[in-house]
Amino acid sequence: MAIQGKIDKISGPVVQAEGVSGLEMHELTMVGDAELIGEVVRIEGTSATIQVYEETGGLKPGEKVVGSGMPLSVELGPGLLQSIYDGIQRPLDVIKNLTGDFIARGVKTPALSRTAKWHFVPTAKVGDSVIGGAVLGTVQETPLFQHRILVPPNVSGTIAEIAEEGDYVIEQVICRLRGKEKGVTELKLYHRWPVREPRPYIERLEPSDPLITGQRIIDTFFPVAKGGAVAIPGGFGTGKTITSHQLAAWSDAEIIVYIGCGERGNEMTEVLLTFPEWKDPKSGRPLMERTVLIANTSNMPVSAREASIYTGVTIAEYFRDMGYNVAIMADSTSRWAEALRELSGRLEEMPAEEGYPSYLSSRLGEFYERAGRVKALNEQLGSVTLIGAVSPPGGDFSEPVTVHTKRFVRTFWALDSALASMRHYPAINWLTSYSEYTDYVENWWNALTNGLWRQSTIKAMDVLKREDDLKEVIRLVGSESLPENEKLVMEVARMLREGFLQQNAYDPIDTYSSPEKQFKLLTAILSFYENSTKAVSKGVPVSRIMALPSLADIFKLRMSVPGDKIDLIDKTINKINSDLSSLEGKS
Amino acid sequence: MTDSIEYRGVHKISGPLIFVEGITGVGFNELAEIRGDDGETRRGRVLEISSGVAAVEVFEGTTGLSTTSTSVKFLGRPLTIPLSTEMLGRVFNGLGEPADGGPVPFTEDYRDVNGLPMNPYSRDYPTQFIQTGVSAIDGMDTLVRGQKLPIFSGSGLPHNLLATQIARQATIRGEKEGFAVVFAAMGIKHDEAAFFKRSFEESGALKNSAIFLNLADDPAVERLVTPRSALTLAEYLAFEQDMHVLVVITDMTNYAEALREISAAREEVPSRKGYPGYMYSDFASIYERAGRIKGRKGSITQMPVLTMPNDDITHPIPDLTGYITEGQIVVDRDLHRRGIYPPVNILPSLSRLMKDGIGKGKTREDHGQVTSQLYSAYSKAQELRSLSAIIGEEGMTDKDRDYLKFGEAYEQRFLRQKFDENRTLETTLDLAWQMLSVLPESELSRISDKYVKAYYKRS
Ligand SMILES: Nc1ncnc2c1ncn2[C@@H]1O[C@H](COP(=O)(O)OP(=O)(O)OP(=O)(O)O)[C@@H](O)[C@H]1O
């Protein structure tokens, strides 16, 4: 029987209810006459504190509070892809049809369509004994994606009945399982899972393959492995969102979950408009066909912001359990942390650093721990790669959210306001960023590059570091007085910055660089470096080298050479090298 | 509906807050009417209800109220303002009541000043170029219809002049109709208010404008309502009356001070510099009320103005604003000291929606590349300027000296313009090419050859 009590206290999104003994922690509740959706976050005696996921204006003490008997959960099944949900998985397109262009309160609508039909092809058969996570059959959800229908993790038994191939709505029973003790369990095309509980798997595995993002500075210098955790910290306007969008667009994951957490409405609109138009580099299909969007924009209720990242990561784990590689972007985790802070304040908890609750760090840790490469319950290998944007106040990385996040991620793409204001994009600072996945992905890259990848990246990074040192010298004495070989270092560093590190997200060619193109570009610049060093040692002045007309091309290769014509890069560099040797001849 | 019981006497008064005991049937966020000894009616809003006690924030402030002789009535609805197209051409206080001596306009509708969040799924992406006639903006950080683009300034800098110039000149090319302007002023001085009124009147813009004024000596709490009243009218004009509305909100710094004051009175745990932890969400509930909606004709473009305390862009007020708005125009003290108007420093400025509002068919084909080249050249010029201060111009190459010349020309001829000088986009871009022509052609690496051929003339 549903537990029912009354509202006693209202403070913003937090409501206290009296006379509700028996409500459970994290139970989903309906609050007030408007039946706003809430979740129990604290229980004391007969009263419970409830975090309400909608605007609480107009709620009155004395109105009813009703428990639902189940924890805050998401619906997992066909129909997730191409959806845009709010923080508690209500479809925003359906909400629009129900309440118009502005979001009203108390809307009740299921996450997955109850009327859409899915073509189910069974792969299991009667008599099979199955455990949680087993695949019962498949649904081709979009041309890009085959949905595997899973037995819910906590269910097992012998298949007594299974639907034959055909079209079904998700509420139809497609399988009956006879359990050891429990009798018959009916399974549908979807099941529910509580958002705050990580989905189980058999074991965690070490990362091995890189998540290829098509972004040069990332893949080449600060790679992330499939199943890894990354932070993108940066002040406003430094490129967190564009980088996240780029990753959502070009990463070689099978599924993308993009969470707009407390950010701009127009940014979600941009994804909604561009992703159906942009094509997956491999299949040529619209990117939207592998994407789930979750939007709690900054003007939407703050408690749903707190929930949104859990909604997102649970959906990601579900796809992982089918044996897929999933990448999830949360922009911005700082807004989530601030929501946590605000709610904690309303709960009158003792604040720790800068008003954040003392459990900020453990919550961050729990969240990033949900990333990983795993052997799923059905023995398939899948992964969740987690990419979290961080928005430090004043761009200062010593603030609590950045500091704690750093403890749980292994790749750190530090965005730099100075680079951004020079319009060097992506403004990832190559001196302060790092990746601990380089060792893991080295084999993958070396296989592609005849074993040359690692040493090439080290050489290039060395040039960039020397540039930084030399800049100090130039600040004191000007660049004219540098020796020739150091002048050359400065020029090659500029070439690396402008011809390799910079990458224009809005340029149709530059926006995505295949690993092969990345390596060729890098090799081209390094080969110029090597040959021009020789020339300089034979007395050719750097100014004459840099005056070679053919050199201008090296800066433009990233934009002029399409992904399927990368041999053109060889041509350019051969021309430059032969021009170089003729200079040597003359000197 | 609550049939309005009047509660006599209040339990506690703290700053702008009063606490009323023994209440029943009162809703969170509900509007209250407060009457003190003086018999005057003030208004307030329920901030929290706890076991029969309501905390009410009083918009007009609590000065003169006492615990014994104050009576409170709850109205059973949130704070609403009356709306109509007749509000254009008029001046109001922060709560939307006439402040120009004129009659209450005929009311077409009432709306909750807090509005509702726009469904992201309903939004239409902003792509239409707004010509402001100011080269620094049109050329470098283009404004588009439906964008929220703030002016970050400092005290004593001419941000109000710039905001007014933009409000007067803003047009969509090829359209006759300009913008309806909704102007919200919080905590500004009398002479500033007079300046705004005068320049709106002089330019004839007043008949298309509605002004919401909360002056420096008006109650601070009313500042929290002023932008919301203005935006509620803007939404009505844009989405019910198909108008394109430019909302200028000045000064968000005064707004934030009021927010901090309320928060302190409520004894909330502060976050940075004493501002409440929810200031980001609170700002967002204002700034996100800009935009366009699919299938509707009108739009809301927002230009909030704020003064950065100590010119510090990392201060929470500009910082949180920058995290929400779609770029920022930064007004610079150094340029101002050197007598350059408008003193816009383009390096920290940004318009994030520019890319979709410019180019062929929108502005001009070469626009994007020209902007990019100007940015890179100006940032190089600035770098060389500080270097030349150390090592002198003699230690520099010819190319470096060209850059120095470019920097000078850029500031004196491109940036600098008069308050009433309304430049077309073509004038702005042609000027830009004149500036670029100070540099050798080989330096224009960000511009494709065909545009260089068409526009570059080495001077
Ligand atoms: N790779 C890129 N290519 C081209 N432009 C870029 C790139 N990255 C960033 N930019 C530019 O920088 C601007 C700001 O980027 P973005 O919106 O991602 O910043 P942000 O870090 O998310 O800021 P905020 O914290 O305020 O949301 C973009 O509008 C775009 O103009």
Ligand SMILES: [Mg+2]
């Ligand atoms: Mg962003």
